[in-house]
Amino acid sequence: MKKEKYLAEIIDPNGFQRTLRRLASEILEQCGGAGNLVFIGLHTRGFPLAKRIIECVKTEENVDVPIGSLDVTLYRDDINHRAESLQMQVTDVPMDIAGKTVILVDDVLYTGRTIRAAMDALIDLGRPAKIRLVVMIDRGHRDLPIKADFIGKYLPTSLGEEVSVKLKNIDGEDGVYLVSTEREET
């Protein structure tokens, strides 16, 4: 069992909402509006986060942007062979992504391996015109040459720490916390 110990609050609920609004504005500015956009959220926190950004896009431009969810388990290069890590979640991309600008959404950018897997998975689903990456937190420690286009907050961390992104729509409250994880003795 993993036990989370909170070290610090990085973003509070109000700041979280402001960050979401800023991310939405930046995406709209750089992509020239919402016309050709498709949001794809990665499991588990990326998908609900994508929904929240889409809400902000809707308040700003009053358009409904299509959204899909992607599970990248089958594309990973680091499946560690334990039964629980083999469990998959739903991949549901109901729209054609060919020719679209795909906004890939994840909560925390870390080694970059998830994003590498996600890009492979996306390209098997169609040929997007562009892929852009949005993350709430970039915590550094990249293994691969990958960088995010839109970042909620850049947060240098040590390897022993973890970043926990909480969302109103699944955890009850918004926020970002720095936590340390230690394996509980059994």
Next chain:
Amino acid sequence: MNRHLLGLEYCSREEIESIIQTGFSFKEVLSRPIPKVPTLRGKTIVNLFFENSTRTRISFELAQKRLSADTVNFSVAGSSVAKGESLRDTIRNIEAMKIDMVVVRHKSPGVPCFLTECTDAVIINAGDGLHEHPTQGLLDIMTLQEKLGSVEGLKVVIVGDILHSRVARSNIYGLQKLGAKVALCGPPTLIPVKAEQWGVEIFYDIGDAIRWGDVLNILRIQLERQSAGLFPSRREYTQRFGVTLEKLRRVDKEITIMHPGPINRGLELEHDLADSEFSVILDQVTNGVALRMAVLYLKSGVPAQE
């Protein structure tokens, strides 16, 4: 989670549920524009078929290709087995070529279990004699879950040649572990002695079985065994135990018809019934690929115990 898949008798309920749930995820993969994922890249799987098979072999092979594994097919005709090589030597030699997984079908029960002692590779049973055919049992349960929701409390009748059926055994173990009620129906000569020890109902009248059940899983009458005189004639079998639309219409409820294939149309199942709205037979085949992908994927991840 067991390392090998030898039979559903040895699987826990959790393992069965986990495989089937993963099977549904792979069904979604199969509906994608590119129905292929790189997950088992670099893994080598041997399909060791000592006995004829169309559906199961193709289904396993497709599952392996969809997962990007490398596959080697082995069939007895044209192999050294025809020259008298022992099973142990065959598998030791194949293993020396660096194999990760072996899918085996053999006419003798217990062969997959024996192979686990000869090699470090993961062994998947694709049917061993009269013992078990676990992936068929799993895909049957998956199809029932897909069509009818849960199998908990569901009444499933297995009809026909239970005695010679590994499909029946895997279905009985799997369904019972998931809380379904199972009955067997067939001529007394084709029901194993002491079958009631499985905790199943036994019917000798197809009408009674249809009235009792929600699902009929109709087994193939193995005509190659008919010379043993286990039932008088095909015609008599069809009259007494053949499933027909007319027999189904006598009860006022929805019945689901399953068949593991290959069908003897007009013998155990009326000609058109296999294509009727009662039938989920082709769903079984479709789900077979997804389910076998789930088995290969999950078993590839279970490390050997030290």
